[in-house]
Amino acid sequence: xxxxxxxxxxxxxxxxxxxxxxxxxxxxxxxxxxxxxxxxxxxxxxxxxxxxxxxxxxxxxxxxxxxxxxxxxxxxxxxxxxxxxxxxxxxxxxxxxxxxxxxxxxxxxxxxxx
Amino acid sequence: xxxxxxxxxxxxxxxxxxxxxxxxxxxxxxxxxxxxxxxxxxxxxxxxxxxxxxxxxxxxxxxxxxxxxxxxxxxxxxxxxxxxxxxxxxxxxxxxxxxxxxxxxxxxxxx
Numbered sequence: 001x002x003x004x005x006x007x008x009x010x011x012x013x014x015x016x017x018x019x020x021x022x023x024x025x026x027x028x029x030x031x032x033x034x035x036x037x038x039x040x041x042x043x044x045x046x047x048x049x050x051x052x053x054x055x056x057x058x059x060x061x062x063x064x065x066x067x068x069x070x071x072x073x074x075x076x077x078x079x080x081x082x083x084x085x086x087x088x089x090x091x092x093x094x095x096x097x098x099x100x101x102x103x104x105x106x107x108x109x110x111x112x113x114x
Numbered sequence: 115x116x117x118x119x120x121x122x123x124x125x126x127x128x129x130x131x132x133x134x135x136x137x138x139x140x141x142x143x144x145x146x147x148x149x150x151x152x153x154x155x156x157x158x159x160x161x162x163x164x165x166x167x168x169x170x171x172x173x174x175x176x177x178x179x180x181x182x183x184x185x186x187x188x189x190x191x192x193x194x195x196x197x198x199x200x201x202x203x204x205x206x207x208x209x210x211x212x213x214x215x216x217x218x219x220x221x222x223x224x225x
């Protein structure tokens with residue numbers, strides 16, 4: 001049981017390049033999220049998927065696209081990377097139950113856009 | 115949507131002292147309030163949570179209190195130890211809706 005697995009762990013892109021961050025969970029959760037973490041700004045929601053086949057925008061969706069490929073996998077794509085997208089990206093899988101919402105995070109992707 | 119504010123942004127305490135981190139939220143319908151700890155270079159992990167039908171919850175040296183009327187909740191760490199040094203995030207959600215996080219508090223426990 002690996003939990004939430006993100007790849008890659010580190011990436012350096014040139015401005016204008018594209019890339020896809022991969023996320024997979026083996027906990028059979030319906031909901032999956034992508035956050036970015038910047039100093040002093042906490043965890044900001046980029047996109048989320050409440051269930052397989054659905055995706056919705058979060059607080060900071062501009063410049064990103066997502067695909068919920070199946071129940072296990074939720075990918076984040078940067079079509080044309082910009083320096084402002086330099087950040088640490090976390091994928092999270094959400095367990096629903098007992099009136100609460102527990103998030104299990106991947107190990108993060110540190111992305112630098114130069 | 116929900117807005118969560120967290121204070122202070124940094125907190126330094128001496129080992130053995132107590133630490134308190136406070137959060138306020140805007141949506142009175144929110145009913146789930148977790149706290150996450152993120153050690154340097156690691157992923158955030160849930161340490162304690164509280165639901166709106168409870169006013170206080172304790173787990174060894176950590177406790178969380180909730181005041182629904184004032185829409186604020188707090189994390190209390192007693193007898194702090196160096197391994198408590200980390201960034202702490204509060205969050206709020208309404209039922210099965212998305213989690214909204216605060217901006218984080220960097221806690222430094224000094225010897």
